[in-house]
Amino acid sequence: MCNVEDQDLLPPSKAKNASRTCIKCKEVAQIVLRADNCYCRSCFIAYFTHKFRATIGKSKLIRSNEKVLLAFSGGPRSSAMLYLVHEGLSENIHKKLRFLPGVVFIDDGAILQLSENERRNYLEFIRTTVSKTGFPLFCESLGKIFPTNQDTNIQSNLLSSDLSNTTRSDATSSSNFDLDTLIKRFKNDELKIVQVFEKLPNSTAKEDMLHILRKKLIQQIAEANGYTKVMFADCGTRLAVKILSDIAQGRGSSVAHDVTFADERNQAVTLVRPMREFLTKEVANYLTLKSIDYRTRLSLTTMKPVKSSIERLTENFVTDLQASFPSTVNTICRTGDKLSVGDTSKIDADAICPLCDSRIDTNNSLEGKTTSKTTSKICQNTADSCCGEGDGSCNRIARINLTAKEIEDRLCYGCRLIFHSNNWEMDDLPQFLIDAIEKQLRRKRLKEEIEEFLLD
Ligand SMILES: [Zn+2]
């Protein structure tokens, strides 16, 4: 996993100086976050739990009995989030959480080149951990973003997570069978995505693509299963890295959405970040104090040089700076907070990048290739009439052939960089992207057709 976590995930710092006292109760401090910010064990846990619930509560965004999906990777941050949500729902306390959670895990083992055994062990850990909460668990391979057989429906595996009534041996034997079947199906779905990632030009593009596709798939699973919110466990340290690496990769227009508490760009599913007020160090202390089990997640740049990707380099920069200047992360995040998200409902749908959902605010063209690649795989229907909506909803649209130029023109600057190599084919694009571009083009053509009949 990332440097930030590896360095910070040490046992809670014992007070180097016994005279340090808890800033709340004046007992001897056990947790030293900063020289002037020390806590005893119970005050730290109370502070951490309160901050988490307050972040959710003050937004007033999540309604009672609303279905909320927790994006769970098994890593430190999402393990802490899962524990906090479970605890917040089960206690009969003031400010109890009142939503209905589910958990989603996206297996990207094929991209990270994990062995079958490693993937099975990891899935087993995910299932065991989630089963303790009793929340439903959705498990899907990242490869599902490229549907096979034109099947665009997300038929996620709903792994039964409530194993509390089965004996241990029963649970183990049934889980082995299920997981083997699951991994086999995952592998069938992953042929395309492995090919696509091999073609991407560098680690920066691969990391960028991985984040985008994972987010899209989680949104699709949420929407298909009636979840209206998805919780991501990005903490302040992670968001500080995201702000700087977004800017370095030409994604300045999406910074505000990428770091705000609620990203409402997708109208069906809102992304929320209830861990955004925490530093990695605080999360590490909480995990240790509560003895929460987690796994260290591998990334595409694990064991690679610091300069292997922009994100990795930025992470290193922020971590080093934070070690010497403890306000670094806060300063970067507060600066990010000053950027306004604006009214997302007023953004012209044609000015949205169909891959990453960010606003295309400039005409920043790359020296792109204008090859004559075309695709005709989109519309299976041969009828040539439309109900008039013009957005493809009736499925009675004449076939549209997209060119590489048309596709590139619709992407934002950051996403064009991902595909800025000459070796990709139309087949390498995920179906949701083709669908979205087609929809935009149909709307544009319809507008042009009726333009002369419109009053000024
Ligand atoms: Zn205390």
Ligand SMILES: [Zn+2]
């Ligand atoms: Zn984009």
